[in-house]
Amino acid sequence: MKLHYHPLSSYSRKAAIGIGLRGDPVPLVTVDAFAGGLKTPAYLQLNPFGKMPVLELEDGSAIFESTSILEYLEERGPRVLLPPGQxxxxxxxxxxxxxxxxxxxxxxxxxxxxxxxxxxxxxxxxxxxxxxxxxxxxxxxxxxxxxxxxxxxxxxxxxxxxxxxxxxxxxxxxxxxxxxxxxxxxxxxxxxxxxxxxxxxxxxxx
Ligand SMILES: N[C@@H](CCC(=O)N[C@@H](CS)C(=O)NCC(=O)O)C(=O)O
CATH class of the missing domain: 1.20.1050.10 (Glutathione S-transferase Yfyf (Class Pi); Chain A, domain 2)
Incomplete structure (x- = not known):
């Protein structure tokens, strides 16, 4: 797994912070967003909307939307960001x-x-x-x-x-x-x- 993101991007930061708090060993890969990196055919395969962040899975599939990324990780466990009852x-x-x-x-x-x-x-x-x-x-x-x-x-x-x-x-x-x-x-x-x-x-x- 890896997270395509940019350190300035607010939604990327939200996902990366969540991953950091969870302690998942997910490397952060910086997309060169200012040089068109979000609009390349390869990136658009991951997220047709051309936005970051994207979590690329081992099988090459991808999850986009910061909340969906964190919900996916929480579903796999452990539950850190969505504590039971909250x-x-x-x-x-x-x-x-x-x-x-x-x-x-x-x-x-x-x-x-x-x-x-x-x-x-x-x-x-x-x-x-x-x-x-x-x-x-x-x-x-x-x-x-x-x-x-x-x-x-x-x-x-x-x-x-x-x-x-x-x-x-x-x-x-x-x-x-x-x-x-x-x-x-x-x-x-x-x-x-x-x-x-x-x-x-x-x-x-x-
Ligand atoms: N709802 C999305 C928002 C993602 C988003 O808007 N990302 C911005 C960076 S913070 C982006 O990729 N903008 C580039 C563009 O729209 O071309 C999420 O939660 O991931």
């Missing part, structure tokens, strides 16, 4: 994180136009309210004391909110600190940072 909550926050944190921050990363900022802040602000309610009982992460699937998109989004200078409420900053106390998450951020700087000329300024 699956619904973990999946719910995973979906919310993709739609209302990672997608908007991804748009803002590439485009700093004021209308994009406004839309990003509005959507993320609503999501922060949902996170606030989930964390209100003092739990560290959305399912309890351990990081689950439900925290991964939020973790990556909060890292990019920081690199892009977006303010987050104190409770989300504290949650980000708890998340990034974990070495797997720290390594993900460290791997992304050179590309954060390198992509500045490719981005649309304010």
């Amino acid at each position: 699956e619904r909550q973990a999946r719910h926050f995973d979906r919310l994180g993709d739609l209302y944190l990672l997608d908007p921050i991804g748009k803002f990363f590439w485009n700093k136009q004021p209308e994009v900022r406004t839309a990003t802040e509005a959507t993320m602000g609503k999501a922060f309210g949902v996170w606030q309610a989930a964390l209100a009982d003092g739990r560290s992460f959305v399912c309890g004391p351990a990081i689950t699937l439900g925290d991964l998109a939020a973790a990556v989004a909060l890292h990019y909110a920081q690199t892009e200078g977006l303010e987050v409420p104190d409770f989300m900053a504290a949650y980000r600190e708890r998340l990034f106390a974990t070495p797997v998450l720290q390594a993900s951020s460290a791997a992304a940072m050179p590309f954060v700087a390198a992509t500045l000329p490719r981005r649309q300024p304010a």
Whole structure:
């Protein structure tokens, strides 16, 4: 098995962090996305949508979509990211994180136009309210004391909110600190940072 990914790609990072937390011996293979690596015939065989990440299996077949990749690994066991009894909550926050944190921050990363900022802040602000309610009982992460699937998109989004200078409420900053106390998450951020700087000329300024 191997994961086709890129260290800057938010959904790639979500999958790679999940794999790292699970401890699967899955090598990460960097796709040269900026040189058309997602649109080659060989890559499109793996994922017809030409997106990353993709988990390539030993028999040459592939699983795409970050959540599907992690669900596949969880099904094989052990159960780390979808703890028994917490699956619904973990999946719910995973979906919310993709739609209302990672997608908007991804748009803002590439485009700093004021209308994009406004839309990003509005959507993320609503999501922060949902996170606030989930964390209100003092739990560290959305399912309890351990990081689950439900925290991964939020973790990556909060890292990019920081690199892009977006303010987050104190409770989300504290949650980000708890998340990034974990070495797997720290390594993900460290791997992304050179590309954060390198992509500045490719981005649309304010
Ligand atoms: N829903 C997908 C999203 C994947 C996605 O949008 N990946 C981006 C990088 S973060 C990508 O490959 N973009 C390249 C493109 O759209 O051409 C998932 O969870 O894997």
